[in-house]
Amino acid sequence: MNKFLNPKLFSKDVEMIPTRNGYGDGVVEAGRANPNVVVLCCDLVESTRSLPFAQAFPQRFFEMGVAEQNMAGVGAGMAATGKIPFISSYAVFSPGRNWDQIRVSIAYSNLNVKIMGAHSGISVGPDGATHQALEDIAIMRVLPNMVVLAPCDAHEARKAVLAAAKYVGPVYIRFTREKTPVITRPSTPFEIGKAVVLREGSDVTLIACGPLVYEALLAAEQLSKRGIDAEVINCPSIKPLDKKTILKSVQKTGAAVTVEEHQTTGGLFGAIAEFLSQTNPVPIIPVGMDDTFGESGTPDELLTKYGMRSKNIERAVSVLMR
């Protein structure tokens, strides 16, 4: 097994932790390391996992009420005054509702605000389409100055938060609600702008972000039984993109599948396609939400209905191999 992977990954007792917990742990650590770290939240303290910080540093925690646009502006003001604000809500509200405030007050001003979007993806489940952020990568990626991260598990989420706290400038990180497999190890390296090859292969490159990295790894296992040797890249840094790692892989394999819990327009697929079309055009098939809104259901049912399973990845590979 790859040295970056959790040795228990494919066993039944693999640890299941939601990536939002990585934010909860990471931001407390960041707060301990740097007294300038502050947290703002909009009436979702427990479910976003801002609570541990609020308890550890009550003086540096700000309850903003149900007012995401104000929170983004207040975050900008605090950053302009030397603080490192982590502003936290569900991704549909922040960066969803407060996009213009983020664009102007944070990104254009290049201020050091960290936008923490919880409950991204269709795996939000029964709350339904209104609460499932499937556009957040696109609307953040399009903003100049913005860093965009989509960690695959709780370990990586924690590291992403710590990296964001050290990095100077606006950062968006998306988290998920459901318990998902711990894919990496505590020692697995994480760097803004770096992708990691989790499995080497020569026939096709699977590029994934978020908890769906697990589905990509499962697909690679299945494909290997059919004699197809898939390379799997975990790409948590959607912006900046690790161009070197991606280019090197597709130059070897000549084809790619992107995997994301997001609209296939404007997200990871968009980022990869935009890059490769200018450097090394290869056929790429996206696995993700196909230009439709979600609905209520269990996370499992929804991921299956909307085609974000290892089977869908295998099918995409079959099409590429034809």
Add this chain to the structure above:
Amino acid sequence: MLIRESKVRQLEVLANTIREDIVSMLLEAGSGHSAGPLGMADVFTALYFHVAKIDPKKPRDEKRDRIILSNGHICPVLYASLAHAGFFPRSELKTLRKLNSRLQGHPHRGSLPGVENTSGPLGQGLSQSVGVALALKLNKSRSRVFCLMSDGEQEEGQTWEAAMSAGKYRLNNLVGIMDRNNIQIDGQTEFVMPLEPLSDKYRAFGWHVIEVDGHNIRAIIEACDEAKSIIEKPTLILAHTTPGKGVDFMENDYLWHGKPPTKQEAREALRQLRTLGGRISSEHE
């Protein structure tokens, strides 16, 4: 609009049945919001079964009154009311939040007859209502718009943008009804973000304000009536409610904002509702 005491009694019983349905739906769904829907059952009953002109057989009738739900998370009370009113079979209530259901976790315009608007993300409903009210005026329609909203969403700037525009256009065909239950997710509203003085704020924005006990069906109906006679302004009915009303262990506890009852809790809740808090003996036990 005079209402006989016997009709009020009838509505009270109906509100209680709607509360029972809410508890059963939430138990079956395994997720969702308890406190808000139970607290607003009396307001919904007054509106859907006495005040508003609606016809379940003609859910898109141009002449209908519009009931816009802004705080979409309390949709179990909306769905139960619509089912009782005859917009769709009551048996469908148990599909709440399930895959392929018309009863989405938050209301979706187009999924279910009787649902006028999409909501869930807070603070959008009053703007939608202002739009409907303006269009009705352009159409010279005599229909009214009732916008149900929560106290928590008064924290959204958009609510005040909408309130300002409603004041500007003197939308006397618009009635806002606020669920003033004093709770939101992180605690008491006045602790999370002080909202008071709410009546003065709306008055300052050009609204007529009426405060009522949100569990007094007669008072709610009379307030909706009074709003008709205010010809130069929109009206806000500030309905003081008890979150989780009717189930003692849920009442006034913000921790019941966003969770469903367990099987045992649901059994106890239904027992309390069926006996009206022990005042009558239950036939169902």
